[in-house]
Amino acid sequence: DNTNTMVRFNQIAAVAALTLLASKATAFQFPASNRRDAIKDILSKGVGFGAIVANVDVANALVEGNPPPSKVKKSLSEEYRQGTAAMAQSAEAEVLPREAYKKLESGVIYADISKGDGEEVTDGKKVNTQWVLRRSNGYFVDSSAVSDSVPFIFTVGDPNGAIEGLDQGIRGMKAGGTRRILIPPPLAWTQGVDDGKPGPLPAGFGPKQQMRRVMEVRRDVPGEYIFLEVKVSKVR
Numbered sequence: 132d133n134t135n136t137m138v139r140f141n142q143i144a145a146v147a148a149l150t151l152l153a154s155k156a157t158a159f160q161f162p163a164s165n166r167r168d169a170i171k172d173i174l175s176k177g178v179g180f181g182a183i184v185a186n187v188d189v190a191n192a193l194v195e196g197n198p199p200p201s202k203v204k205k206s207l208s209e210e211y212r213q214g215t216a217a218m219a220q221s222a223e224a225e226v227l228p229r230e231a232y233k234k235l236e237s238g239v240i241y242a243d244i245s246k247g248d249g250e251e252v253t254d255g256k257k258v259n260t261q262w263v264l265r266r267s268n269g270y271f272v273d274s275s276a277v278s279d280s281v282p283f284i285f286t287v288g289d290p291n292g293a294i295e296g297l298d299q300g301i302r303g304m305k306a307g308g309t310r311r312i313l314i315p316p317p318l319a320w321t322q323g324v325d326d327g328k329p330g331p332l333p334a335g336f337g338p339k340q341q342m343r344r345v346m347e348v349r350r351d352v353p354g355e356y357i358f359l360e361v362k363v364s365k366v367r
Contacts, residue, residue: 227242227244227311231243235299235300237295237296237299237315237318238315238318239296239299239300239312239313239314239315239318240312240313240356241300241310241311241312241313242310242311243304243308243309243310244309244310244311244360245307245308245309246305246308247304247305247306247307247308247309247363248305248306248307249305249306249307249308249363249366250305250306250366250367251303251304251305251366252287252301252302252303252304252305252306252363252366253287253302253303254287254288254302255286255287255288256286256287256366256367257284257285257286257287257366257367258284258285258286258287258301258363258365258366258367259282259283259284259363259364259365259366260275260282260283260284260285260301260331260361260362260363260364261274261275261276261280261282261283261361261362261364262274262275262283262331262359262360262361262362263275263276263359263360264331264333264338264342264357264358264359265357265358265359265360266341266345266357266358267354267355267356267357267358269358270341272333272338272341272342273333273334273335273338275331277334278334282364282365283330283331285298285329285330287301287302290329291329292329292330293329293330293331294314294318294319294320294321294329294330294331295318295319295321295329296312296314296315296318296319296357296359297312297314297331297359297361299318300312300314300359300361301361301363304361304363305363305366306363306364306365306366307362307363307364308362308363309360309361309362309363310360310361310362310363311358311359311360312358312359312360312361313356313357313358314356314357314358314359315355315356315357316345316346316349316350316351316352316355316356316357317350317351319342319345319346319357320332320342320346321346323343323346324339324342324343324346331359342357345357
């Protein structure tokens with residue numbers, strides 16, 4: 132049932148910026164065929180992603196590729212580990228309407244979660260960003276918050292700065308805004324995930340291996356996307 136598939140997919144796809152899924156995540160795992168069908172439906176209809184519903188036990192969701200919250204070396208707050216926006220009535224937790232999603236000719240899809248009121252991101256601008264990286268099944272991979280909220284800084288249009296999908300998807304944002312960007316693997320880490328490559332780069336062995344597998348095994352799978360939720364904190 133395509134409707135039920137979308138409802139289930141919405142429960143994990145639109146987790147707000149800077150939230151973290153925490154232990155036991157079988158509820159968030161879907162067969163690849165269902166994920167592909169769901170995303171094909173998005174592409175054909177422009178369907179937006181819904182927020183996590185109230186009966187999803189966020190505190191018991193596994194963060195694949197990372198140690199359980201109790202073993203995370205960095206001391207993150209309990210509120211962050213369990214998903215700040217998922218528990219709060221924040222803008223990031225709102226369901227985005229279909230018309231909010233836009234698709235670029237390259238295949239990148241994006242939607243503004245909240246609009247900023249600062250300087251606009253255009254070609255040649257240097258931007259500071261906070262980010263959350265997820266796989267297409269909704270699994271949390273990494274975020275700037277895990278690394279002490281050190282921003283990812285790059286110059287728009289610099290091929291050695293950001294991965295191509297982010298470089299395209301961030302244009303038009305304004306400082307203070309947050310955007311959800313769906314990036315096809317061919318526009319992601321085509322040069323690898325090692326230090327010095329275009330970013331943002333996942334840190335640690337587990338997150339890096341997840342993205343390597345996506346780029347090596349699922350790069351050409353129709354309907355495969357990498358999710359980035361990005362907040363622009365500074366433009367200059």
